[in-house]
Amino acid sequence: MIADKGVSSRWRASQSHVLGKLSGFSSVQIIHIVSFWTSLVKSNQKCFQWRSTSQGAGMNRRQEIGAERRERTRHKLLAASARVVAELGENRASIDDFIRAAGVSRGTFYNHYSTRKELLDDLWTSIGRAPFFQIQRACEGLKDPAERLATQARLVFACAVRNEAWGWLVYSMSGDSEAIAEDLLQYPRPDLEIGREQGRFRFDNLFAARDLVVGSVRSGLRAVLQEARPTRYGDALCVMLLKALSIDDEEAHEIVARPIPELIELVPEG
Template sequence: MKPEEPLNHRTRVAAERREKTRAKLLESALLVFAQKGPQAVIDDVIAQAGMARGSFYNYFRTNEELLVALAAEINDELMLVIDPAVQLLEDPAERIARGTRLMLHAVLKYPLFGAFMVRLPFPTANSSLLAVRFMSRDIAQGVKAGRFGSVGQRVATDLVAGVVLKAAHSLASEPMEPDYPEAVVHAILVALGIDGSEAARIIAQPLPELVLPAGSILVRAQEYQA
């Protein structure tokens, strides 16, 4: 008779299996929502994942709960890459520029991300995809330092979030000029009170390469689609 496995080992294996199943559901949901939008039903996701209905309800109770979890997961994946690159900079204006440029270029690099965003209702369901809390941090610093002229924090946050979200929709919906992300961010900086020539200097700064880990949902789903 084989000795009983240590409890902590069994617990770890069960947790890893549960995490893999949840990740598979989120990956399948991304593929389905990117194609059909939030009106896609649970059966579509279950079929894509190749799982039983009971497995789905072990992780999510409703379609809406799954949608929110997927948006949050994508946001977290992107911010794990984008925010460290943003925090290398001291100037709040440069931080805003780098973060928003990277977010817009992510739409171009990962088409499923753009397709998912386009099919979400504006603006509520998209808000978690914009990392508003990160932008708010840098905007607050800029306002406190007088970097953004007389623009208040709430106005500045809404301005940046609204423009970036609409620009992301445009990038995902139709062909745009290669420098469209930079033109959008230049306009944002000017609207925040940055001089046009200085905004151009900030936009001209090289952008770090955006590379998500191989295990991220966006990468796995895109490879599956290919």
């Protein structure tokens, strides 16, 4: 309000000064002069508004360009990191490995991620999690917890063969003490609990049973990806898992012989 009063006072003083100068002109001349003065003021106001709008639009566009460039760099880091995980396989990838593969500076890396764990978590969220959840959804229609558990493991093996980068990502994340994906640790738990409640499974400790399933799947992934085990290797491992959970031999073989859901749209070929 104080600023507005100051502007108004200056405007009135300027107006009085101009009107004093116009005392020697005829009324017609004064009308023309005042009309010109008014149009000049309006023109200046429009010019100021245009400049302000243009500056604001330019600033917004610069911010958009910066955000787009940052997102492109993030995707570049993620794609390179997925390649590193696939290439190194069992060996533990380092931040330096990710930086070299992406061709970025160390400062650029730390602009996006503070730690190796942050990168791996983003990698799992962006690339690994969706196929993993799709595998779980594909098995939701199976009523028997034993069949669900075995079918999920068989699909993980099949998807890893189809896309090795994804397979190595699952392997790496499931065994990395600094970045264990909660999704991987929790996936067998519901079926283990239901199976025990229904009398399908028998075990003393839920966490031990969970570690048995996750550890066996992880070992199976390494064998499939690194040692090129035959296709039926994963099925044989699933039979042994079911038997360890107290499913008899004949039924375990029958469950694993059942067809699995199609892999179309689950994991793209890598």
